[in-house]
Amino acid sequence: MARILVIDDESNIRMMVRLALKYVRHEVGLASDGQEGLETFYDGKRWDLVLLDQRMPGMEGLAVLREIRTRDPLARVIMITAFGTIDLAVDAMKAGATDFLRKPFTAEVLRGAVKAALAGSTSPAGGSPESVSRITFGVTTLNGFHVEYHPEGGERVAGELNHRFTIRNPEGVAKECTVILPAYIMELAKAHADREHLPGGDRFWQALCEETLANYLWQHADFPTEGLVRIDELTSGQKRWIEAVLSGAE
Secondary structure (H helix, E strand, O other): OOEEEEEOOOHHHHHHHHHHHHOOOOEEEEEOOHHHHHHHHOOOOOOOEEEEEOOOOOOOHHHHHHHHHHHOOOOOEEEEEOOOOOHHHHHHHHHOOOEEEEOOOOHHHHHHHHHHHHHOOOOOOOOOOOOHHHOOOOOOEEOOEEEEEOOOOOEEEOOEEEEEEEEEOOOOOEEEEEEEEOHHHHHHHHHHHOOOOOOOOHHHHHHHHHHHHHHHHHHHOOOOHHHEEEOOOOOHHHHHHHHHHHHHHO
């Protein structure tokens, strides 16, 4: 049993989360906004985990998250958002979130994310020394799913670059997944960046594949079908990711 604080301005979400977590014998505290949440959190010693909504009146979730991490650098915080992309996850990861839960979610996905967060490391979140991997999801989880990349690099097959990853679900079950990056997508990425060589070499493409896989887990909260994800287009989210990486490498 864990002590979990839920900070969310929607009463129906608070009640649903409370019932779902009490069903598996967790102790649940509730707060209806950021200020009340910080008052209830205090120094963090009472709580094992915080479920924190991003979009709230007054103090938004990211500001609350930063204050929580100031008070307790080892605090476990799951950020909850209804946003359809993982752009927020990048900022929240930098601020110290350990997981991201996308609304709407089922009780099963909620309990899985909570289980994964409680079982995970309490080390403070932070960036990697590599400029390209400053935006990477290997240090956290999405909807309770954790991504681990294979350090040996990608395999080129018929003009496509294949990168393999291991995905672990909240139950600890691991499955292999391959992200397929066609040559024409790499050319589109170079054209968007307006440069022939991108920072980090193969690590750049590996990180792009990881971002794509993380987005899949963000959208579906499940293992990819047949263990394959193919990048068929350069999305607006991927373009923003490329811009962020290039900005950080300058």
